[in-house]
Amino acid sequence: MTGYSPQTIEELELQAAVVRKTLLQMIHEARSGHPGGSLSAADMMTALYFYEMRVDPANPKWEDRDRFVLSKGHVCPVLYTALMLRGFFPMEEVHNLRKKGSILQGHPDMKRTPGVDISTGSLGQGLSTAVGMAIAAKRDGRKLRVFVMLGDGECNEGQIWEAAQSASKYQLDNLIVLVDNNTLQNDGTCDAIMPTLDLATKFKAFGFDVLEIDGHSMEAIVAALCATRQEGIRPRCIVAHTVKGKGVSFMENVVMWHGMAPDAAQYAQAIREIDRVLE
Amino acid sequence: MNAIATRDAFGHELLAMGEAYENLYVIDCDIGKSCKTVDFQIRFPAKHVNVGIAEQNAAGVAAGLATMGKVPFISTYAVFGSMRMLEQIRQEACYPNLNVKIACSHGGLTPANDGASHQCIEDMGILRTIPNMTVIMPADYWSARKLIDAAYHYPGPVYLRFTRDPIPVIYTETDVFEIGRAREVLAGKDATILANGDVLSLAMQAAGEMREEGVSVRLIDMHTIKPLDREAVLKAIYETGRIVTIEDHNILNGLGSAVAEVMAEEGKGKLKRMGVQDRFGESGPYELLLADNGVTVEDVKKNVRTLLQD
Numbered sequence: 102m103t104g105y106s107p108q109t110i111e112e113l114e115l116q117a118a119v120v121r122k123t124l125l126q127m128i129h130e131a132r133s134g135h136p137g138g139s140l141s142a143a144d145m146m147t148a149l150y151f152y153e154m155r156v157d158p159a160n161p162k163w164e165d166r167d168r169f170v171l172s173k174g175h176v177c178p179v180l181y182t183a184l185m186l187r188g189f190f191p192m193e194e195v196h197n198l199r200k201k202g203s204i205l206q207g208h209p210d211m212k213r214t215p216g217v218d219i220s221t222g223s224l225g226q227g228l229s230t231a232v233g234m235a236i237a238a239k240r241d242g243r244k245l246r247v248f249v250m251l252g253d254g255e256c257n258e259g260q261i262w263e264a265a266q267s268a269s270k271y272q273l274d275n276l277i278v279l280v281d282n283n284t285l286q287n288d289g290t291c292d293a294i295m296p297t298l299d300l301a302t303k304f305k306a307f308g309f310d311v312l313e314i315d316g317h318s319m320e321a322i323v324a325a326l327c328a329t330r331q332e333g334i335r336p337r338c339i340v341a342h343t344v345k346g347k348g349v350s351f352m353e354n355v356v357m358w359h360g361m362a363p364d365a366a367q368y369a370q371a372i373r374e375i376d377r378v379l380e
Numbered sequence: 381m382n383a384i385a386t387r388d389a390f391g392h393e394l395l396a397m398g399e400a401y402e403n404l405y406v407i408d409c410d411i412g413k414s415c416k417t418v419d420f421q422i423r424f425p426a427k428h429v430n431v432g433i434a435e436q437n438a439a440g441v442a443a444g445l446a447t448m449g450k451v452p453f454i455s456t457y458a459v460f461g462s463m464r465m466l467e468q469i470r471q472e473a474c475y476p477n478l479n480v481k482i483a484c485s486h487g488g489l490t491p492a493n494d495g496a497s498h499q500c501i502e503d504m505g506i507l508r509t510i511p512n513m514t515v516i517m518p519a520d521y522w523s524a525r526k527l528i529d530a531a532y533h534y535p536g537p538v539y540l541r542f543t544r545d546p547i548p549v550i551y552t553e554t555d556v557f558e559i560g561r562a563r564e565v566l567a568g569k570d571a572t573i574l575a576n577g578d579v580l581s582l583a584m585q586a587a588g589e590m591r592e593e594g595v596s597v598r599l600i601d602m603h604t605i606k607p608l609d610r611e612a613v614l615k616a617i618y619e620t621g622r623i624v625t626i627e628d629h630n631i632l633n634g635l636g637s638a639v640a641e642v643m644a645e646e647g648k649g650k651l652k653r654m655g656v657q658d659r660f661g662e663s664g665p666y667e668l669l670l671a672d673n674g675v676t677v678e679d680v681k682k683n684v685r686t687l688l689q690d
């Protein structure tokens with residue numbers, strides 16, 4: 102199994118719309134969860150799971166699979182949706198987010214969810230785990246790659262930079278960091294809460310090869326992911342400029358939608374807006 | 381019974397303290413909205429610092445502020461306010477015995493939907509083992525407000541733990557609370573329940589129902605687990621003999637363990653510890669998560685009866 106059957110940019114865009122609708126359904130039914138950062142990551146997550154990553158839904162523990170770390174674990178609805186649509190578990194699980202006994206916990210739990218490579222939820226820790234995976238893969242001579250998604254607010258945590266310097270020291274060209282640079286965090290804009298400074302410059306200073314892209318242009322995402330396939334001596338970082346809540350007009354750039362579930366009317370409105378893209 | 385989350389008590393008390401105390405500071409870690417510090421920040425911007433999602437930094441900044449005569453309250457979730465910044469708390473707040481207060485929402489299993497990563501069942505036990513640290517979980521809105529104010533005046537590091545979700549209001553505005561001094565909620569002579577935090581109301585219900593069955597159960601609010609009110613435990617041992625502890629915390633190293641230490645040294649009394657059974661939680665309704673750990677009104681009554689039998 103090597104990746105998904107080839108998809109055109111347009112097919113990926115349609116797939117991303119389905120991802121958005123499904124994750125909103127999950128959060129709406131659970132009556133809690135984090136839509137804003139799920140929607141800003143939806144295009145990248147679609148490209149990863151339907152285009153770039155080599156994974157096998159029939160064999161989620163395949164040893165040579167690419168690994169994925171959702172370091173900003175609160176947006177797990179977008180990860181669960183991608184995994185579900187790729188066939189890692191049945192579509193009926195869409196109804197079970199945050200339910201007692203569910204395989205879909207409030208934050209990712211690798212013991213419960215097929216396809217989840219590491220448990221996350223406490224911000225700032227995922228990149229370190231990705232570094233560990235990438236070091237092991239290299240030393241074991243495995244061709245696999247490790248993808249990790251960070252929030253921009255999450256980059257407030259010092260541990261992110263401890264991990265970044267380790268990635269650089271061990272020349273982890275098999276490590277690809279995607280930063281969902283949506284400019285908002287929990288309580289407000291990154292500028293108001295803790296300015297991130299220029300994340301691209303920072304990752305460069307920490308020894309990464311950095312690409313800056315529009316995180317909602319499927320063409321740009323795919324091109325950037327393709328560029329990371331080349332071997333080298335440096336870890337890769339894609340700083341993706343995104344819009345928190347992307348695809349649902351009333352959620353876009355609105356801090357409140359970081360961690361709030363849409364009610365029935367809001368959900369219906371959101372679905373109508375996304376359906377327009379599908380037409 | 382009216383119900384309010386004790387994190388709301390924190391928000392309200394901060395506003396009151398902000399008017400009264402010049403040296404009060406609040407340090408946020410980008411979860412001010414859920415920890416209820418937003419109104420304080422708006423009213424007292426000059427006494428507010430937001431360090432972003434960087435809890436370890438918050439602990440160090442608080443220590444620095446304390447050396448300058450400020451009384452900083454760090455506000456975050458219990459899991460981060462205890463364990464993420466644990467060594468900073470130990471080295472920079474506890475070792476120099478600085479006036480750093482850590483006031484955390486999302487204690488115990490109360491962040492139920494978020495799942496195990498955001499629930500916090502270890503904090504009070506861990507912090508109890510650091511010299512100079514004081515560890516408190518109030519059982520309702522009014523006791524929370526009183527104990528927060530008391531923490532401001534109490535020299536040295538203090539850890540306060542609040543609930544995410546509403547819990548019954550048990551006390552009134554005129555009730556008095558003192559750090560380290562347990563409070564008798566119900567008098568009784570056959571057995572004693574020592575409880576704190578959100579599960580105190582559950583113990584209250586159980587004790588009330590047992591009273592109707594003719595069993596006289598004393599209920600003590602052990603809001604401070606360190607320094608532990610040894611006198612209250614000794615009285616429970618010598619006056620009732622049988623003790624049940626209940627806490628929304630791992631039964632290892634929390635209230636139950638602290639009480640067990642006193643009982644073992646006395647070599648007297650019988651004890652049943654109720655609380656989280658040394659296992660991680662999951663997403664789900666709070667009451668069901670407690671029930672999974674054998675913490676229900678029925679379980680309390682059953683445990684008291686068992687102790688009374690032999």
Ligand SMILES: Cc1ncc(C[n+]2csc(CCOP(=O)(O)OP(=O)(O)O)c2C)c(N)n1
Nearest residue numbers: 138222223224252253254255285286287410
């Ligand atoms: C260590 C830690 N501190 C605080 C939180 C609470 N929290 C959850 S999401 C969030 C904001 C995250 O912002 P960002 O990384 O920008 O994510 P996004 O905008 O993509 O949702 C915070 C503070 C947490 N999960 N972990």
Ligand SMILES: [Mg+2]
Nearest residue numbers: 253254285286
């Ligand atoms: Mg963000």
